[in-house]
Amino acid sequence: EIVMTQSPATLSVSPGERATLSCRASQSVGSNLAWYQQKPGQAPRLLIYGASTRATGISARFSGRGSGTEFTLTISSLQSEDFALYHCQQYINWPKTFGQGTKVEIK
């Protein structure tokens, strides 16, 4: 099973600032990496797939980079609606494992 590790667990950022979230895989997943956003009491929502492709309707503030074992999600200028929990997931192998999540909170 591929283990996904996200860092940091919590990121405190001021509105308008940039946030960078990291996700590391225990073995190469190529570009088979997705990011999801989850707000309190809501289901996850697909943000990024293929490590860098934004899903339909996702703001250009969100960008993904990386391949192999190291990935980042950058939110260029945090808006109030961006404060949420973010999950990465590899989908090259079964089981399709998730990281433990990074909470982006208001500083």
Next chain:
Amino acid sequence: EVQLVESGGGLVQPGGSLRVSCEASGFTFSTYWMHWVRQAPGKGLVWVSLISSDGTITSYADSVKGRFTISRDNAKDTLFLQMNDLRAEDTAVYYCATDLHGYFDDWGQGALVTVSS
């Protein structure tokens, strides 16, 4: 518009059984692989089970293997998760999710399952 609506969650005693359902609309259900993913209170997402579009392929997380059964009714656009021998550690919100390209495009709102005496 894709819609996934879970139902069937609730409170059950340890050792009990429960079946959660996920009714799909807005897409051709029979062409999608489907998954169940759960999230314990305050925790991250954990993949639970998958089923192929025609129902012939299934897979389970080790933690639920032998206790949970995934199935689908393509005529009724509905996904199921039968959960037996439930344990306290199965307490979670259970989400169904679609899979056309490997990642999970759309998610239901979730069904809360609480295992407690």
